[in-house]
Amino acid sequence: MEKQSLLIRFSDQSASFTNGVELGRILQQAQDNKETISNCGFPVHIENIDVIKSTCEEYGYAPCFGNCDVEGWMYFKGIKKYILT
Numbered sequence: 001m002e003k004q005s006l007l008i009r010f011s012d013q014s015a016s017f018t019n020g021v022e023l024g025r026i027l028q029q030a031q032d033n034k035e036t037i038s039n040c041g042f043p044v045h046i047e048n049i050d051v052i053k054s055t056c057e058e059y060g061y062a063p064c065f066g067n068c069d070v071e072g073w074m075y076f077k078g079i080k081k082y083i084l085t
Contacts (some may be wrong), residue, residue, distance in 0.1 A: 015045075015047065018045070019045055019047055019048050019051075022039060022044055022045060022048055023048055023051055023052065023055065025039055025040060026038070026039060026044075026052060026055060026076075026078070027055055030055055030056070030058075030059035030061060030078070031059070033059075033080070034080070035079075035080050036077055036078060036079055036080065037056075037061060037077070037078040038076060038077045038078070039076060043068040043070065043073035043074055043075050043076070044073065044074055044075075044076045045072065045073060046072050046073065046074055049065065049074065052076060052078075055078075056078045060080060060081045061078035061079060061080055061081065062078065062079045062081055063076065063077075063078050064076070064077050064078070064079065
């Protein structure tokens with residue numbers, strides 16, 4: 001496995017801050033009407049799943065979650081729903 005390096009250190013180490021930043025990345029993609037949305041290739045915190053599902057519902061995405069090898073995390077991708085006419 002490739003070693004990761006820290007690019008930005010959060011001064012607020014709380015879980016709620018971290019989860020908010022994570023959701024913000026996903027929300028911006030939904031607001032930009034991207035075909036697919038994700039956490040930029042990173043898994044998401046399990047604590048964020050309900051709010052991610054709500055975001056997907058509000059913006060018309062089908063949320064897809066997959067198991068991650070690291071406890072407390074899930075892989076996520078949202079796929080834009082289309083109505084065929």
